[in-house]
Amino acid sequence: MGFDLGVLIWMVGIIAALTLIMRWVFAPSSRPHTGRPRSGPEADLGLLVPVLKHAPRNNALQVKDFLSTRGIRCSMSRLDRDSYDVLVFGRDESRARELLDHDASG
DSSP, rough: OOOOHHHHHHHHHHHHHHHHHHHHSSSSSOOSSSOSSSSSSOOOOOTEEEEEEOOOOOHHHHHHHHHHHHTOOEEEEEEEEEEEEEEEEGGHHHHHHHHHHHHOOO
C-alpha cells in the first residue's frame, strides 16, 4: 500500500481541466448579442414598439390604462427618473396609434 504519484498527477490534471472548462462555460458574455444597448432610449425592445415616448409617469400610466381597456396589451419602460415609454407589440402599433390620435382629437 504505497503512495502512487501518477494517480495524484492525473487527479490534479482532471480538476484543472474541469476548472478551465467550467470557467469558459459559465463566464458572462463580454458583449451583448445585438449592437443595441439593453436599456435606455436606444434599447433593443425586441417585438415591442413605443407608441408614447419620454412621457411623465402619470401620462404614461393613463395611456397604458386607456390602451389596456381597449384590448391592446402594453407595458411601460422607464427611461430615467421622470421619463417613461409606453410599449405595444408591433402588430398592435397602428391600432394603438389610431386610438391615441382619436382620443387626442376627441
